Amino acid sequence: MKNRCLFVICMWSLISFGQSSDDLIPKEAVTVLGINNTSLLKKISMDSLIQYEFMEDVQAEMFDGSADNKTLKDAGFDFGQKLHVFNGKTSNYEVSGFSFGISNLKDLLLVFDDFDKVKSPINGIDYYNSYFNHLIIKGNSGLVLRVDPSYEKIKHVTDSIWIKRGNGYFFDDKDKKAENEGDDEAEEPIGKILKDGELEADDSEVKLNAKDLINKTYWELKDSVTNVLQVNYLQNILVEIFEKNIHLKSQDSKFETQLTHESEGIFYMDNSRNLQNAKGLWYFQTMFPELFKDIKTLYSGNIVVGDIYLKENSIEFKLQANYGENLGKIYAKLNSTKFDKNVLRYIHEDCAGFFTYNINLKEGYRQAYDIIIPLLSKQKDPRVTSNVLKAELLNEFVNLDALFDTYQGSMFGTFNGVKKVKTKRIEFTYDEKTFEYSEKEIIGEEEMPMFTVGFSTGRADIPEKILNYMGKMTTRFKKTDNYWKIDDAIFNSIPVYVINRNGLLVITNDESLAIEHLDGYGKDAISGKKAKNAKKSKFMYSYFNVGEVLSKIPKQVFTVKQNKVLDSMRGKEGYIEMTTLKTSSSYTDFEINYYFQGKYTDSGKYLLDLINSAFILAK
Amino acid sequence: MFLMVFFTMSSCIEIIDDLTFKSDGSGTFKYTLNLSASKVKVNSILALDSLDGKKVPSIQEIKDKINKYKETIALKEGITNVKVETDFTNFILKIQCDFASILTLQKAIKEIVIDESKNKKEIESYWLTWEGNKLTRSVPSITGDLTSRLKKEDIEGLKKGNYMSITRFDRPIEKCENIASLISANKMAVMLKITPYALIQNLNLLENSIVLSDKK
Numbered sequence: 038m039k040n041r042c043l044f045v046i047c048m049w050s051l052i053s054f055g056q057s058s059d060d061l062i063p064k065e066a067v068t069v070l071g072i073n074n075t076s077l078l079k080k081i082s083m084d085s086l087i088q089y090e091f092m093e094d095v096q097a098e099m100f101d102g103s104a105d106n107k108t109l110k111d112a113g114f115d116f117g118q119k120l121h122v123f124n125g126k127t128s129n130y131e132v133s134g135f136s137f138g139i140s141n142l143k144d145l146l147l148v149f150d151d152f153d154k155v156k157s158p159i160n161g162i163d164y165y166n167s168y169f170n171h172l173i174i175k176g177n178s179g180l181v182l183r184v185d186p187s188y189e190k191i192k193h194v195t196d197s198i199w200i201k202r203g204n205g206y207f208f209d210d211k212d213k214k215a216e217n218e219g220d221d222e223a224e225e226p227i228g229k230i231l232k233d234g235e236l237e238a239d240d241s242e243v244k245l246n247a248k249d250l251i252n253k254t255y256w257e258l259k260d261s262v263t264n265v266l267q268v269n270y271l272q273n274i275l276v277e278i279f280e281k282n283i284h285l286k287s288q289d290s291k292f293e294t295q296l297t298h299e300s301e302g303i304f305y306m307d308n309s310r311n312l313q314n315a316k317g318l319w320y321f322q323t324m325f326p327e328l329f330k331d332i333k334t335l336y337s338g339n340i341v342v343g344d345i346y347l348k349e350n351s352i353e354f355k356l357q358a359n360y361g362e363n364l365g366k367i368y369a370k371l372n373s374t375k376f377d378k379n380v381l382r383y384i385h386e387d388c389a390g391f392f393t394y395n396i397n398l399k400e401g402y403r404q405a406y407d408i409i410i411p412l413l414s415k416q417k418d419p420r421v422t423s424n425v426l427k428a429e430l431l432n433e434f435v436n437l438d439a440l441f442d443t444y445q446g447s448m449f450g451t452f453n454g455v456k457k458v459k460t461k462r463i464e465f466t467y468d469e470k471t472f473e474y475s476e477k478e479i480i481g482e483e484e485m486p487m488f489t490v491g492f493s494t495g496r497a498d499i500p501e502k503i504l505n506y507m508g509k510m511t512t513r514f515k516k517t518d519n520y521w522k523i524d525d526a527i528f529n530s531i532p533v534y535v536i537n538r539n540g541l542l543v544i545t546n547d548e549s550l551a552i553e554h555l556d557g558y559g560k561d562a563i564s565g566k567k568a569k570n571a572k573k574s575k576f577m578y579s580y581f582n583v584g585e586v587l588s589k590i591p592k593q594v595f596t597v598k599q600n601k602v603l604d605s606m607r608g609k610e611g612y613i614e615m616t617t618l619k620t621s622s623s624y625t626d627f628e629i630n631y632y633f634q635g636k637y638t639d640s641g642k643y644l645l646d647l648i649n650s651a652f653i654l655a656k
Numbered sequence: 657m658f659l660m661v662f663f664t665m666s667s668c669i670e671i672i673d674d675l676t677f678k679s680d681g682s683g684t685f686k687y688t689l690n691l692s693a694s695k696v697k698v699n700s701i702l703a704l705d706s707l708d709g710k711k712v713p714s715i716q717e718i719k720d721k722i723n724k725y726k727e728t729i730a731l732k733e734g735i736t737n738v739k740v741e742t743d744f745t746n747f748i749l750k751i752q753c754d755f756a757s758i759l760t761l762q763k764a765i766k767e768i769v770i771d772e773s774k775n776k777k778e779i780e781s782y783w784l785t786w787e788g789n790k791l792t793r794s795v796p797s798i799t800g801d802l803t804s805r806l807k808k809e810d811i812e813g814l815k816k817g818n819y820m821s822i823t824r825f826d827r828p829i830e831k832c833e834n835i836a837s838l839i840s841a842n843k844m845a846v847m848l849k850i851t852p853y854a855l856i857q858n859l860n861l862l863e864n865s866i867v868l869s870d871k872k
Contacts, residue, residue, distance in 0.1 A: 463746050
């Protein structure tokens, strides 16, 4: 009986005070991705996992060779706990890492073989270091953490000490140079490549001049400051997590709730803190602190949470965008609109991808005006006051009904595949006798993605006025009986067609739409489930056939970042559908479902590819 | 970098290199780059900030660079009458200059290539030799360096293009070593026509040894 009581007490203590991977996420984390799928994680090799962008921040190099051919299971990870990857930013430092469960510490340390055990700054935890990365183990849970003080903070503290010691302001010309360096220079190798037998020069033998000595002293001071700040920030985080039990889960009820979900993955992003720590807003924060505070309040509660479900033939993302009261009022007004059924007639049933977007811009504008203008009016800064006056005068003098009837806020877009379009090109033809050549203009064909965008309008006369004016100004704008043709509108080569009828202003480079389907595709327009879903999903709906769209749109039309996202999707089949489920004054629910119709073999890779895409986009 | 961007930009590329030789070794060099068959693609890439992590130059930057090349070429010893024509509607670039001797032309091209390269590596060999009645031409080693930087998918795209190498003389041609070469009906010019893809696969395709008749 005595032993049984002791066992119960021990178990209770373990349950009460033991920390799982859920409890090891610093409260500073802004983005968290949690993966909770045993079968998924068991199959993933460490090498594959660390290749993903979402693992980039936690230094893939830390596994340097030690992860070869090992799965997470071989690496001693415990699948009874979630794997959370996180990163965050405060005004003073950035924090990134991942928390996980441990089933076999010995195996884990074989993978983390670059880490050396050091004296722990906190009682009750095992502490390992590898350069800037830290591995903290408590019980059966682990945390890999990296803390990087911000450049601004380091410079500020260093300069304060430097000037206090009687030195003048240190001009950081190295950083200035780095800012001005172009892409070409970045391609050069950073270090000199030494050939066999060649020795690197010993720095100690290099004679330093007076300026070099000053620089050396400054840089040494800066390194020391960086080190001290890093240690302090890290210490604070560890004390909070392991001594005070303060972490993201204990601080954010939305995240805590999210952790209870039985989904394969969870997602959390605090947009309000993203705004607070955005570097680009530094000037705004400094010059208008009160206004920034108000805007921050407006933005408070802006948290996106989501669940990822892996089903037999689909991967489903359920996202909820939360917002505060005032922002909620604006969104509620924006959403007080009816779906414009006219757009459906211009979307072909076989269309590879399309979206519909439906808002009430007039009501949204009025609500935003009522909320934002009072915030701005409190400011005494002459620039803000002057802009408020301009906004108020425009609001009074401009015919808002005409403006918002012309562009009501609803639009649609379609991708109609790739078609050959006629383009003029120059060919050189040569004379057989002399091989002298001359230029000849011939009509050629080039492949071009076909896009259509359209806007609902209640004032077709206003765009018509603008088009008529343009028609008088340039011969490139030509009016036919039913539509406008703008020559060489895209890339100085391809014409664009403007159809202004049926309460829509439709702009397309698809000639067949303008010539043969002026009033839409009739019986070939979308109908059935897709049309019903678009109508039901009032705010936003999108559909695209993954394989068809990605294989047809040329890579070159996307930026490097977009291509990074799309690369993980290329070669896959199925379709993606995004719908808006519910909008209220405090949240909007979205659902993004990827249906692959059973044509996949490795669900884990599919899911991680998609997660990675979402992560890159969210970054 | 600029050439790399152009190659990447365009699959359907047409290049004409046209060399006219006089018996005294002087002559005219013309180089034409025609991307008009890919102008939609070129325009779409020019609309981007960067491509594969490399900055895409603006049309103004390309114009400035071309003008800089023109000025640099004009300053080279033995090079005169430099003309550059650009057509940014159809993306055609034409460069032409007169040279006093085959050596001055090659020296000028080498100097410009070295100036533009990052490692400033010396180009040792010459690719054109003139021996009074025999012209031997090969492909400069720099072409190999340049093409080795192209990606597989860009190289594949060059199958549709054309590379025309024309060499003209003021005397009739007696014979040519390269069996793929065509001699004009008036015997005063020889042409090699291949795809840029084939050239990249085998740089020796343009090698030729042209023997001229003694009589004009």
